[in-house]
Amino acid sequence: MDVVVVGAGVVGLTAAVVLRERGHRVALWARDDGTATVSGVAAAIWYPFLAEPRARVLGWARVTFRRLERLAGDPASGVRMVPVVEGFATAEPDLWWAGAAGAIERLPAAAVPAGFAAAIRTHVPVCATPIHLPWLLAQVRAAGIAVERRSLASLDEAFAAAPTVVNCTGLGARELCGDGAMVAVRGQVVVAARPPGLDAAWIDDTNERPLYAVPRGDDVVLGGSAQRGDERLAADPADTTAILAGLGARLPELRGVAVRAVKVGLRPWRPAVRLEVEPRGGGRRIVHDYGHGGSGYTLAWGCAEEVADLVGAAR
Numbered sequence: 001m002d003v004v005v006v007g008a009g010v011v012g013l014t015a016a017v018v019l020r021e022r023g024h025r026v027a028l029w030a031r032d033d034g035t036a037t038v039s040g041v042a043a044a045i046w047y048p049f050l051a052e053p054r055a056r057v058l059g060w061a062r063v064t065f066r067r068l069e070r071l072a073g074d075p076a077s078g079v080r081m082v083p084v085v086e087g088f089a090t091a092e093p094d095l096w097w098a099g100a101a102g103a104i105e106r107l108p109a110a111a112v113p114a115g116f117a118a119a120i121r122t123h124v125p126v127c128a129t130p131i132h133l134p135w136l137l138a139q140v141r142a143a144g145i146a147v148e149r150r151s152l153a154s155l156d157e158a159f160a161a162a163p164t165v166v167n168c169t170g171l172g173a174r175e176l177c178g179d180g181a182m183v184a185v186r187g188q189v190v191v192a193a194r195p196p197g198l199d200a201a202w203i204d205d206t207n208e209r210p211l212y213a214v215p216r217g218d219d220v221v222l223g224g225s226a227q228r229g230d231e232r233l234a235a236d237p238a239d240t241t242a243i244l245a246g247l248g249a250r251l252p253e254l255r256g257v258a259v260r261a262v263k264v265g266l267r268p269w270r271p272a273v274r275l276e277v278e279p280r281g282g283g284r285r286i287v288h289d290y291g292h293g294g295s296g297y298t299l300a301w302g303c304a305e306e307v308a309d310l311v312g313a314a315r
């Protein structure tokens, strides 16, 4: 074995796929299936949010956009290109991520929805996680990667199997690496039946509370919340009420939607995504790839390519 990837969320699964594409012999170890972690809670729309630093995020987001755009050509992947409208409080919003996305149309004043100073329309990839995560895992297995359910007390345990360990443990890195910079940012979403006619995703950028609706097949993910340092995993009825009321005020078709589930996840945030090599002596090293905050789906493939660059050529 050349590499053990630890973690089976979207970050670990994509890293394993890309390392295998580059010819490495890879194993994947994880405590939980990706559907049972924050990766299973995400909306999961391509949109850089709560991830730093911007210069690196832009590069990773660009690579990920192109890969997901290609995957959207395969319906089995659960990825689709979806129109999205985003509204802003200011007339000149800072679209710092525009260089990583496709063509962006600024809506003329007459077309800007009520309550916004400006709005844009573009197309971005959306991953229907109930399809996409099992599909990613199937890609991993089809590539011949052995997947093992393991809970590690130390990343060093993986050196027994390979000299290179890729750390994709998300919030778990807080304990595994003693990383005090990690902060959980709680997010709650409501999953509802998609009302007829709701074809575009919708992002309201005017409030501190993120407000969005992301249609995916026959459901729509309604969000959200971003509560720093709040690690409650139980659904909060006050959040649900705020989400449904906020979106209902903006989008009449969402009033009275049929709620299917309320989900909570903890975004693995740190002041900067940690993607770097940590040499451990004797030819052993850890390549860290964690701390993607609110952008794991937006950055995963770009980060996976950089991980593979750092790991280097297969022997």
Ligand SMILES: Cc1cc2nc3c(=O)[nH]c(=O)nc-3n(C[C@H](O)[C@H](O)[C@H](O)COP(=O)(O)OP(=O)(O)OC[C@H]3O[C@@H](n4cnc5c(N)ncnc54)[C@H](O)[C@@H]3O)c2cc1C
Pocket: 006, 007, 008, 009, 010, 011, 012, 029, 030, 031, 032, 033, 034, 037, 038, 039, 040, 041, 042, 043, 044, 045, 046, 047, 150, 151, 152, 153, 168, 169, 170, 171, 172, 173, 176, 186, 187, 188, 189, 223, 224, 264, 265, 266, 267, 268, 290, 291, 292, 293, 294, 295, 296, 297, 298, 299
């Ligand atoms: C409400 C909400 C909405 C979101 N929406 C979006 C969105 O629209 N777009 C977007 O890009 N992102 C979104 N995100 C963020 C996204 O979900 C995360 O950035 C992403 O899922 C992080 O993935 P990960 O693989 O790093 O972590 P995880 O999914 O947490 O996976 C970590 C893996 O590491 C394993 N692990 C941890 N510790 C150990 C250990 N000690 N031993 C063995 N294995 C271990 C776990 O079992 C798991 O397999 C959202 C998040 C929330 C909460």
